[in-house]
Amino acid sequence: MEQRHGIEALTSGAMASVWEWTKSKIPSDLGVFDAHAHIGVDIDGRTMTGEGMRERMQAAGIVQSIVFPLNDPNARDDYSGPNDVVWSAYEDYPDLFVPFFRLNPHLDYDGEFARCIERGFEGLKLHPVSQEFELDNPKVVRLFGMAAGANIPVLIHAGFAMQRIVEPLLPTVEKHPNLRLILGHAAMVETLEAARQFEGHPNVLFETSVVQAKDLYVLFSSLDPGRISYGSDIPYGDYPSTLHATLAAADAAGVPDEHIPGILSGNIRRWFG
Amino acid sequence: MEYAGVQLRTGHLLRVHGYLNMAILSMWMRSPRADVLMGMAEASARGRGPGGSDEELLERVRALILESREYFAEDDFPPAIGRMRVAQDLTSLGIIRLAGE
Incomplete structure (x- = not known):
């Protein structure tokens, strides 16, 4: 089911003042870049279409989103079906979406990796919880190397239900300094340690979707804001509440306003021309 | 504000x-x-807060929880969870700000 996400329901009543404050923090000439959103179907019943994303983006003033499949119940072994759904949405709205493909590292992924690179996908999404793997699994480490070789970024789910992030990932980051990594959900359970360990690795970005403001406060207080990028995690998050969490945490941490355009757009947009 | 007041708040x-x-x-x-758990959250914020200095924050939190319960009762999850997340974020950042007083 694709539930009501109308901007009215998300910004009316007690949310009105929250949304007004949030909008006041976004420079009027800035097009916000969403670094984390889904298109497709999930085993938990949530869905999102390209058209649904377009409506939500336009209503909230978002100009571009990275999109990739959910944990699709109809995924063939190689994830090609859900990847095709994302590609179709991208073809419908090429100016709105930056398409990432998704793989299951346990399975034979070479063919789908090559097909997606050839097709023009701009990044890879990996979900260690949904696909039940550790970040230092040899098949995953090999995949990181392939992404580095293909010069595409990898967005890793580093949020809810994760138990090991920094220690298994650090050797890969050190081995492939040019590999661009996006830590989805800001490595929230280890955010302070992640900020410390990855501080010297400028190609590692921390993405903020559905992270609690107190975690983001610690992140903004511990890391160069040039390494932090906004995300929504639609359909699990929404634009008003996730933008508020990011901007309120940055404000509480004393991040100067001059860094807001980077956090909301430039820090990651530069990766995609 | 004396130190004990900050602790209570x-x-x-x-x-x-x-x-x-x-x-x-x-x-x-x-x-x-x-x-039931949303009702407990609503109850926890009910009534005037200690010292009164956080009353504006608590008013906003109460309103967000109340509206969230209404949306949740209508099976409209996105506006319900969004309001609860904002209520929690406002509360946690309020606590962080208190630590600096």
């Missing part, structure tokens, strides 16, 4: 934050008791 906001956390997790997990 912090303790009260920590209470509210804790009940919000339980309610939010129950909503995500689709627990059959989610409405």
Whole structure:
């Protein structure tokens, strides 16, 4: 089911003042870049279409989103079906979406990796919880190397239900300094340690979707804001509440306003021309 | 504000934050008791806060929880969870600001 996400329901009543404050923090000439959103179907019943994303983006003033499949119940072994759904949405709205493909590292992924690179996908999404793997699994480490070789970024789910992030990932980051990594959900359970360990690795970005403001406060207080990028995690998050969490945490941490355009757009947009 | 006052204000906001956390997790997990836990969060913020200095924050949190329960009762999850997340974020950042007083 694709539930009501109308901007009215998300910004009316007690949310009105929250949304007004949030909008006041976004420079009027800035097009916000969403670094984390889904298109497709999930085993938990949530869905999102390209058209649904377009409506939500336009209503909230978002100009571009990275999109990739959910944990699709109809995924063939190689994830090609859900990847095709994302590609179709991208073809419908090429100016709105930056398409990432998704793989299951346990399975034979070479063919789908090559097909997606050839097709023009701009990044890879990996979900260690949904696909039940550790970040230092040899098949995953090999995949990181392939992404580095293909010069595409990898967005890793580093949020809810994760138990090991920094220690298994650090050797890969050190081995492939040019590999661009996006830590989805800001490595929230280890955010302070992640900020410390990855501080010297400028190609590692921390993405903020559905992270609690107190975690983001610690992140903004511990890391160069040039390494932090906004995300929504639609359909699990929404634009008003996730933008508020990011901007309120940055404000509480004393991040100067001059860094807001980077956090909301430039820090990651530069990766995609 | 004397130090003991800050401690009491912090303790009260920590209470509210804790009940919000339980309610939010129950909503995500689709627990059959989610409405009960949302009610506990609403109850935790009920009445005037200690010292009064956080009353504006608590007013906003109460309104967000109340509206969230209404949307949740209508099975409209996105505006319900969004309001609870904002209520929790406002509360946690309020606690952090208190730590600096």
